[in-house]
Amino acid sequence: MSGLEAANDFLRFVNESPTPYHAVASAVKRLQKAGFAPLREKDPWVTTIKPGGKYFVTRNASSIIAFAVGRNWRPGNPISMIGAHTDSPCLRLKPVSKKSNAGYMQIGVETYGGGIWHSWFDRDLSVAGRVLVRDEDGEVSSRLVKIDKPIVRIPTLAIHLDRSSNFDPNKETELFPIAGLVEAELNRTGGEEAKKAGDAEGKEDGKKPFSPLSAIGDRHHPHVIDLVAEKAGVSPSSIVDFELVLFDTQPASLGGLNDEFIFSPRLDNLNMTYCTVEGLIASATDASLKDENSIRLLACFDHEEIGSTSAQGANSSFLPAILRRLAATKPATEDVDGEFESDAAAAFEQTLARSFLVSADMAHAVHPNYAAKYEADHRPEMNKGTVIKINANQRYATNSPGIVLLEECARRAGVPLQLFVVRNDSPCGSTIGPMLSAKMGVRTLDLGNPQLSMHSIRETGGSKDVGFAVGLFKEFYQSYGELERSIEIE
Ligand SMILES: [Zn+2]
Known part of the structure; x- marks a missing residue:
């Protein structure tokens, strides 16, 4: 080649x-x-x-x-x-990522490595990683997922509201993605499957079984779990844990007048x-x-x-x-x-x-x-x-x-x-x-x-x-x- x-x-x-x-x-x-x-x-x-x-x-x-x-x-x-x-440097979903503020659904992320974090603003982001799935026999295996639809974004603040010349976002409070509107999510039909499945487990006698951790559908937005489960080809209730990071959905491409560059x-x-x-x-x-x-x-x-x-x-x-x-x-x-x-x-x-x-x-x-x-x-x-x-x-x-x-x-x-x-x-x-x-x-x-x-x-x-x-x-x-x-x- x-x-x-x-x-x-x-x-x-x-x-x-x-x-x-x-x-x-x-x-x-x-x-x-x-x-x-x-x-x-x-x-x-x-x-x-x-x-x-x-x-x-x-x-x-x-x-x-x-x-x-x-x-x-x-x-x-x-x-x-x-x-x-x-x-590569990236943003990884926190163990509890389900957050919301001012009517927005937000996803808590942790910085991984020394990224140029300001470049992550205003990009069409999504979620990818590996998911651990428990099958009917109790065996745990791992699946790779990559959601190609842009579902996450870290918006900049309008220039009219911030005239400071140095853009140095706080990594905890300002490098904080939005993933939707709370109201739209409440109206969503067919969602919350992961949460319901988690809640329903072993409830015949009216008592909830002991669980050392809160259900995954409580820790992360159930809609995210649904999308991940769909990509993994499993039911949301079979997901036991995951390691997911954000990535830019814009594909890499050749660039420059003569294709001399790779933008990636x-x-x-x-x-x-x-x-x-x-x-x-x-x-x-x-x-x-x-x-x-x-x-x-x-x-x-x-x-x-x-x-x-x-x-x-x-x-x-x-x-x-x-x-x-x-x-x-x-x-x-x-x-x-x-x-x-x-x-x-x-x-x-x-x-x-x-x-x-x-x-x-x-x-x-x-x-x-x-x-x-x-x-x-x-x-x-x-x-x-x-x-x-x-x-x-x-x-x-x-x-x-x-x-x-x-x-x-x-x-x-x-x-x-x-x-x-x-x-x-x-x-x-x-x-x-x-x-x-x-x-x-x-x-x-x-x-x-x-x-x-x-x-x-x-x-x-x-x-x-x-x-x-x-x-x-x-x-x-x-x-x-x-x-x-x-x-x-x-
Ligand atoms: Zn390197």
Whole structure:
């Protein structure tokens, strides 16, 4: 894939992925189509994973690791890795979201991550997430929902009523969506199903059964529960809990006079998640895995926007645990050659010492109206290729051997690269790269596609950069096994 074909495919990916759960489901759909088989962490893998095979595993359904095993794999061999994140700043429904004021129905929301919250005003918002459903046998399972109708809005205050020049809304009292009018809701027929169902349970003897929590139809607007249940294809009374967030219903699209831009939510970091998934899929053909001695792996984590410390974040055991299991994976045949020693205990450390992680998270393109905010010789431009991020204080993990390696991959792929450092008088973001690098002692490089308006509800990226990154990642996966031996830094 190249040019706008990749950009258009990315639009499909991001439009169907309003939450990390959806992003992982979208990735799984693509991986399964490409022959990757599901694994579960709770199962033994010793006899399942075979050289030449392709697999994926998820944690909490919001983080995913997928990998393709080279046919010439031996325990202790290198693993080429690309990491990204599946989450973006957003507003999440509070445990009790049912509110009303001045005749409006309102939905209580909690801020997630460091969003540019003023960009959430006056957008056509809706609700998406995962719903836990209890079936007739008492089994609980999860469903993804995405309501495409704009049902929620955070209105700005008319300029006539507020002449102050700085718009800095209070996150509790002013970043507070409306979802309808109380009066219209009272006249609604057929509603309140969830509430009634909750109230009716076990009432034969006239007594309400003990319930540790108030019914879900009491905690949230019953109409919202009805819509969610309809989307999930279940009855409102079967919903036991949910994790729902707000998203912008306006689909992502190409933009600019020549389609040079992508106008989209969640570019940070579904753009890199997409490129990682497609790069791995494109690289992992049977022919390419035939002479491969390494494992090619992607890891896309939830919770980067809030510091990565959770059971499924980049700062969890997820990646190290998978790598430990993979490092000891048996070769294709037991009698491969005399040199091979199956020292399972040391295989993990050997593998880490020979592996490489590309940490892929979006970068800052130069902003024409604020160009002075950028270091004069490090101003990434759109559609000029993937940006290598460097920071002397290790906010990014990039170092010279990594740059040499990536430059060679880019040369082979015909993909341009750019360099980024922040000004000394500017704050600097960080990402999963330094954290994973420190945790595992693996050589790491930070990079990402250039974009504007990072953390806005509607960001801007370059349409050609999608194809560039997919091509670069494919080449990295295909070349690393060979290049690993040629860049020896002890
Ligand atoms: Zn990011």
